[in-house]
Amino acid sequence: xxxxxxxxxxxxxxxxxxxxxxxxxxxxxxxxxxxxxxxxxxxxxxxxxxxxxxxxxxxxxxxxxxxxxxxxxxxxxxxxxxxxxxxxxxxxxxxxxxxxxxxxxxxxxxxxxxxxxxxxxxxxxxxxxxxxxxxxxxxxxxxxxxxxxxxxxxxxxxxxxxxxxxxxxxxxxxxxxxxxxxxxxxxxxxxxxxxxxxxxxxxxxxxxxxxxxxxxxxxxxxxxxxxxxxxxxxxxxxxxxxxxxxxxxxxxxxxxxxxxxxxxxxxxxxxxxxxxxxxxxxxxxxxxxxxxxxxxxxxxxxxxxxxxxxxxxxxxxxxxxxxxxxxxxxxxxxx
Amino acid sequence: xxxxxxxxxxxxxxxxxxxxxxxxxxxxxxxxxxxxxxxxxxxxxxxxxxxxxxxxxxxxxxxxxxxxxxxxxxxxxxxxxxxxxxxxxxxxxxxxxxxxxxxxxxxxxxxxxxxxxxxxxxxxxxxxxx
Numbered sequence: 001x002x003x004x005x006x007x008x009x010x011x012x013x014x015x016x017x018x019x020x021x022x023x024x025x026x027x028x029x030x031x032x033x034x035x036x037x038x039x040x041x042x043x044x045x046x047x048x049x050x051x052x053x054x055x056x057x058x059x060x061x062x063x064x065x066x067x068x069x070x071x072x073x074x075x076x077x078x079x080x081x082x083x084x085x086x087x088x089x090x091x092x093x094x095x096x097x098x099x100x101x102x103x104x105x106x107x108x109x110x111x112x113x114x115x116x117x118x119x120x121x122x123x124x125x126x127x128x129x130x131x132x133x134x135x136x137x138x139x140x141x142x143x144x145x146x147x148x149x150x151x152x153x154x155x156x157x158x159x160x161x162x163x164x165x166x167x168x169x170x171x172x173x174x175x176x177x178x179x180x181x182x183x184x185x186x187x188x189x190x191x192x193x194x195x196x197x198x199x200x201x202x203x204x205x206x207x208x209x210x211x212x213x214x215x216x217x218x219x220x221x222x223x224x225x226x227x228x229x230x231x232x233x234x235x236x237x238x239x240x241x242x243x244x245x246x247x248x249x250x251x252x253x254x255x256x257x258x259x260x261x262x263x264x265x266x267x268x269x270x271x272x273x274x275x276x277x278x279x280x281x282x283x284x285x286x287x288x289x290x291x292x293x294x295x296x297x298x299x300x301x302x303x304x305x306x307x308x309x310x311x312x313x314x315x316x317x318x319x320x321x322x323x324x325x326x327x328x329x330x331x332x333x334x335x
Numbered sequence: 336x337x338x339x340x341x342x343x344x345x346x347x348x349x350x351x352x353x354x355x356x357x358x359x360x361x362x363x364x365x366x367x368x369x370x371x372x373x374x375x376x377x378x379x380x381x382x383x384x385x386x387x388x389x390x391x392x393x394x395x396x397x398x399x400x401x402x403x404x405x406x407x408x409x410x411x412x413x414x415x416x417x418x419x420x421x422x423x424x425x426x427x428x429x430x431x432x433x434x435x436x437x438x439x440x441x442x443x444x445x446x447x448x449x450x451x452x453x454x455x456x457x458x459x460x461x462x463x464x465x
Binding site for chain 1 (some may be wrong): 352359360361362363364365367368384388392408428431436437438439440441443444445446447448464
């Protein structure tokens with residue numbers, strides 16, 4: 001217990017009762033001591049808890065470094081299949097168009113046929129009526145012999161005329177033209193109908209043709225877009241494939257360009273292709289070269305440049321893999 | 336992020352890239368190296384079939400002709416990659432057959448040139464491992 005007490009100058013001394021003040025102070029000092037003790041005990045308990053937690057954390061196994069897994073499926077693009085589908089679609093459209101054309105032609109033919117049938121029917125009816133009237137007249141000759149009044153005879157003629165399909169001639173008929181007017185009108189009507197059908201047919205044809213052209217254009221555009229897409233994907237893939245190669249070249253170029261070049265140090269000899277050797281004209285293609293002769297020749301198969309060594313017996317093309325025999329003859333030129 | 340950390344990350348990325356795509360990147364390097372002229376007997380010449388004929392006949396080391404920086408770059412790259420078993424004559428012929436078909440044909444069709452090339456790679460491998 002800590003009691004601070006200045007006997008000579010007590011700061012909290014009461015003028016009324018100095019003794020009671022010092023007693024209170026001592027009691028207050030006791031409480032403070034226990035309070036501090038309690039705080040220390042609490043702090044120690046917290047410290048031990050924290051230590052225990054830290055030990056538990058450090059005892060736990062370390063976390064695995066993060067991993068990224070997954071895959072990207074770019075899908076498959078079968079150009080041949082799509083081309084076949086487009087071709088099938090084109091064939092289908094063509095077949096439908098042909099079918100529509102044949103159907104319209106059939107309709108037109110039907111209209112013509114009907115018109116001819118109507119004409120024939122009218123003529124047949126007309127002649128039939130005339131024939132009937134004449135037969136009737138021939139079968140009743142006695143009637144002709146009888147003396148009839150002019151009115152009766154007119155009435156008779158009128159009946160026969162009506163039976164034959166004629167009608168009474170009026171002033172309006174005289175203005176237009178005659179008896180065959182109704183027939184002409186019917187023919188004109190049919191001709192107009194026919195012309196209208198033909199116009200409808202040609203309009204339909206034009207519309208079909210326009211639709212066909214639009215379909216064709218659309219298909220062409222689709223094909224062009226798909227081809228473009230394919231080319232783009234191919235270029236992208238090529239770029240990605242060549243990227244490390246390009247990076248390597250760039251690194252080499254960068255590193256080599258740091259120092260001074262050697263080009264200035266000595267005269268430069270131009271890069272000249274080695275003079276070619278002769279190609280033999282034998283059936284089995286090969287080359288003919290002198291002993292010790294060397295040079296570059298185009299590959300007979302792929303035309304890439306290949307090399308004949310001074311004493312090599314064959315030339316190998318790295319591009320197409322072709323191997324060509326070399327026949328030696330006395331040297332004319334030695335490298 | 337500090338610039339040094341960025342540089343470290345860039346270096347790590349480049350190293351990983353080199354390990355994964357070592358043959359492809361080395362292909363670009365070799366093609367670039369072959370584009371550069373070399374000094375042979377006091378004359379600057381390009382690496383072509385005629386020069387290779389001279390080198391093979393006189394058994395001159397290819398690496399002695401190349402730019403010192405280029406050779407050290409190749410060696411340094413090989414050291415960084417670690418496993419360089421693929422770095423041999425066959426790989427080189429396959430690498431240059433598109434850009435330099437005559438050179439590739441020279442190594443394929445002329446046995447002495449092929450043996451000389453094999454020796455160059457043995458020399459390079461031993462200088463890297465030593």
